[in-house]
Structures are given as structure tokens and as C-alpha cells.
Amino acid sequence: MQFYYGNQMPLRILDEAEFWKHQEEEHTVVIRELVAGLEQPYVDALEQWENVLSATHQTVVRFIESVVRSGGVLSPALHQEVMKLVQGCLNQSLQFIEFCRHVKENSAPVQSNPTAVVVINHIIRESEYFVGIAQTLLYSA
Template sequence: MRFIYGEMNILRALEEAEFWKRQESEHTVVIQEVVPDLEEEYVNKLIEYKEIFDSTESRITQYIENIVNNQNISPRIYEDNAQLINLAIKQSQVFINFLSMLLRESDPVMNDPISTTVINHIRRESEYFIGIVSAFLDLLMQDTANKRKNFY
């Protein structure tokens, strides 16, 4: 991902977060399909995560539309968007922790090398999202500080 979008870095970060929330939502379904005998408590948790990811993706989409339709991106808009991106990162970290728990505690997962491989792959993708969007978040915080200084 490139950091050359200037004032629109916020939009690029939101687009990335939107994409990865959709991916994580789909990953909850993939896990259920790859591990059909997954314990009920974990299935219920995956269903809960899917709802959370879908809701966050929807909020991100609204924020993107707001930026696209707004000619002047105020420091407040930057801050609100940075908070939403930070929430998306925290959700992904919690999901990664859950995936790690699945790998350690679920008998059907531990006894199936394919399930283990798929879940490890999904975990690495969420870790990638955290890394790339955290870098954008740092950049956005710098942009916000500069905009605030120039705005007032």
C-alpha cells in the first residue's frame, strides 16, 4: 500500500479497512466450512464475529461516502475516521487471539492439519491488516495534528 495520497490518505486507509473487515467476515464462514464438527461454543463465537465485522464494514462504508461527498475534510473528520480505523484494528487483534485459542483448544482443529493450515493463513492475513493499517493510522495522526494546527 502506498502512502502518497496526501489529504486522501484517510480515504485509502478506510478502503483498506473496509476490504479487510469483509475478508474477516468471510473468514468466519470459511472456518465453519473447513471445520464442520467445530464445537458449538466456537461456532457461536464465529457467528458473533461475523456480525461485528459486517457492522464495522457498514460503518466504514458510510465514512467513505461522507469523505467522498465532503469537499473539506476537517480535523474532526480525521479524528472520527482514525478512531474507527483503530476500532477495526482492535477487532482484528481480538479475532487473532480467538484464532490462536482455536488452534490450541479445539480438538477438531488440532486433529486436522488442513484446518490448522487454513486458520493459520487467516490469522496471518488479519495480522497483515493490522500492520498495514497501523502504519496508515500513524500517518493519519500526523496529518490530523498538522491539519488541526493549520485549521485554527
């Protein structure tokens, strides 16, 4: 992400969050579809993650609409809420990464499927990319 957006930065980080929360939501489906015989507790957890990530995605979309309607001039309260949302998205991605690592390390069907291991590693790296973006914004603010 480039940092020459100036006062458009809150909208830019929300765009990133919107994209990556949708990606993570889709990744739950990818894992379920890719791993034949995935243990039911992991299937159930992935379905729960899909629902949670979908809800976060929709929240981000609502914030984008609010920022756009503000004409790019955010009140201090809205700016603070955007920052809290980004922090929440970051924490959620960190938890999703840990969950994916847990599945990769503890699921026999995943461990016996080299393609699944590669895909889950890719999913983890993509979520880590968003974490880096969110941390940069939060720690530079």
C-alpha cells in the same frame, strides 16, 4: 499500501479497512464450513464475530461515503472520527487474531485437521497484514 496518496490517505485506509473487515467476516464462515464437528461454543462465537465484523464493515462503508462526499477535504472532526474508526478496526482485528489462535490451539477438530490449521494460520496472517497497515497510519499521523 503505498503512502503517496497525499490527501487521499484517509480514503485509502478506509478502503483497506472495508476490504479487510469483509475478509474477516468471510473468514468466520470459512472456518465454520471447513471444520466438521467444530465445538458449538466456537460455532456460536464465529457467528457472533461474523455479525460484529459485518457491522464494522458497514460502518466503514458509511465513512467512505462521507469522505467521498467531502470532496477529499476532511474537517478536523471527520478526520478524528476516521482515525478513531481505524483504531477500532485495528483493535478488533487484534481480538479476532487472538480468537483464531485460541480456536486453533484449543479445538480438537481443528487440531486433527491439518488443512484447518493451515487455513487458520493464513487467516491470522491476513488480519495481521491489516493490523500493520492500520498501525503505520495511526503512528505516522
